[in-house]
Amino acid sequence: MPEETTSIDYVMEAASGPHFSGLRLDGRMPSSATAAAASSSADSTLTPDFLPNQPFVIGVSGGTASGKTTVCDMIIQQLHDHRVVLVNQDSFYRGLNPEELERVHEYNFDHPDAFDTEQLLECTMKLISGQGVHVPIYDFKKHQRSSDSFRQVNASDVIILEGILVFHDQRVRDLMNMKIFVDTDADVRLARRIRRDTMERGRDINSVLEQYAKFVKPAFDDFVLPSKKYADVIIPRGGDNHVAIDLIVQHIRTKLGQHDLCKIYPNAYVIQSTFQIRGMHTLIRDRDISKHDFVFYSDRLIRLVVEHGLGHLPFTEKQVVTPTGSVYTGVDFCKKLCGVSIVRR
Numbered sequence: 169m170p171e172e173t174t175s176i177d178y179v180m181e182a183a184s185g186p187h188f189s190g191l192r193l194d195g196r197m198p199s200s201a202t203a204a205a206a207s208s209s210a211d212s213t214l215t216p217d218f219l220p221n222q223p224f225v226i227g228v229s230g231g232t233a234s235g236k237t238t239v240c241d242m243i244i245q246q247l248h249d250h251r252v253v254l255v256n257q258d259s260f261y262r263g264l265n266p267e268e269l270e271r272v273h274e275y276n277f278d279h280p281d282a283f284d285t286e287q288l289l290e291c292t293m294k295l296i297s298g299q300g301v302h303v304p305i306y307d308f309k310k311h312q313r314s315s316d317s318f319r320q321v322n323a324s325d326v327i328i329l330e331g332i333l334v335f336h337d338q339r340v341r342d343l344m345n346m347k348i349f350v351d352t353d354a355d356v357r358l359a360r361r362i363r364r365d366t367m368e369r370g371r372d373i374n375s376v377l378e379q380y381a382k383f384v385k386p387a388f389d390d391f392v393l394p395s396k397k398y399a400d401v402i403i404p405r406g407g408d409n410h411v412a413i414d415l416i417v418q419h420i421r422t423k424l425g426q427h428d429l430c431k432i433y434p435n436a437y438v439i440q441s442t443f444q445i446r447g448m449h450t451l452i453r454d455r456d457i458s459k460h461d462f463v464f465y466s467d468r469l470i471r472l473v474v475e476h477g478l479g480h481l482p483f484t485e486k487q488v489v490t491p492t493g494s495v496y497t498g499v500d501f502c503k504k505l506c507g508v509s510i511v512r513r
């Protein structure tokens with residue numbers, strides 16, 4: 169494309185790369201590979217086995233504006249009863265120095281070197297080992313990281329790493345238990361990118377088109393698309409593909425062992441978690457909680473269990489007469505029962 173040309177037709181044409189479609193669930197799971205072992209192989213495409221009591225790590229890659237963040241949000245929403253954290257590769261953009269800032273139009277934000285991959289790796293490994301981390305906050309308008317604030321990310325059951333190049337570095341890839349590639353047509357992505365970057369990232373349409381033709385599209389072809397081969401699951405159409413997202417969530421739930429408990433104990437009922445329940449679990453796990461609050465919130469949680477349990481006991485039909493004289497048909501416990509909660513600390 170000539171330097172000064174910003175014809176949308178040209179860019180749309182340049183954007184039409186190879187297309188793939190169809191959900192692929194390879195199930196490529198080596199029996200003995202672990203994250204550490206796999207990292208020693210030369211060019212591993214294998215996904216390591218998920219070890220119990222470790223967080224389940226999901227990588228979500230795909231071209232710019234393919235819907236990676238949207239897919240992640242949908243997964244997080246469906247896994248509301250688990251602790252899930254999202255780590256964006258964008259947070260690990262290096263931030264430009266004054267010289268680079270002056271010539272920002274020549275900077276390639278789509279090259280792997282634009283990211284501090286060592287820091288992303290270190291953060292992910294800390295999260296996997298159960299430690300909380302400080303994730304940098306990147307400003308797309310200033311091309312800088314915030315110097316005085318960061319995002320606190322706590323240890324979780326599920327860690328999602330999302331970004332255009334999260335499959336590029338083998339060491340990062342090898343930490344993932346599941347790799348998802350969001351596959352959306354290039355023209356759709358470009359249209360979304362124009363809208364997003366002009367509305368949210370302080371760009372004008374010409375600069376978006378120029379950057380797209382000069383850096384984004386070539387880097388997609390050179391780095392992003394070739395990393396698609398590492399994916400275990402490919403989601404065509406991103407967030408519109410509810411079937412694929414439901415299947416992925418089911419798989420994660422199975423891996424997290426939720427179904428196993430019910431398989432071992434067929435009479436077990438798992439109470440549907442809510443933010444209120446998770447909030448109380450968070451309070452009672454906090455080592456700084458007062459004894460009074462620990463007893464108070466534990467008691468509330470146990471009451472929920474007891475009340476839910478009582479709902480599964482045998483009942484018989486019973487009629488009562490209301491104060492207005494009408495007959496109400498309800499139920500009565502078959503036997504005299506009571507639930508007692510005992511809190512020990």
Ligand SMILES: Nc1ncnc2c1ncn2[C@@H]1O[C@H](COP(=O)(O)OP(=O)(O)O)[C@@H](O)[C@H]1O
Pocket residue numbers: 230231232233234235236237238239360361364405406407408
């Ligand atoms: N299925 C969809 N339909 C319409 N707009 C979408 C859809 N998925 C994402 N978008 C929009 O496209 C833009 C990029 O989506 P996002 O999920 O942030 O992509 P990515 O994280 O891959 O850059 C956002 O403005 C988002 O609202």
Ligand SMILES: O=c1ccn([C@@H]2O[C@H](COP(=O)(O)O)[C@@H](O)[C@H]2O)c(=O)[nH]1
Pocket residue numbers: 231232233236258261277278307308309311331332384
């Ligand atoms: O300062 C910056 C940093 C990044 N970009 C562009 O962002 C996309 C990656 O973000 P997505 O949310 O996955 O689209 C990448 O293509 C960079 O070109 C930027 O323009 N400026």
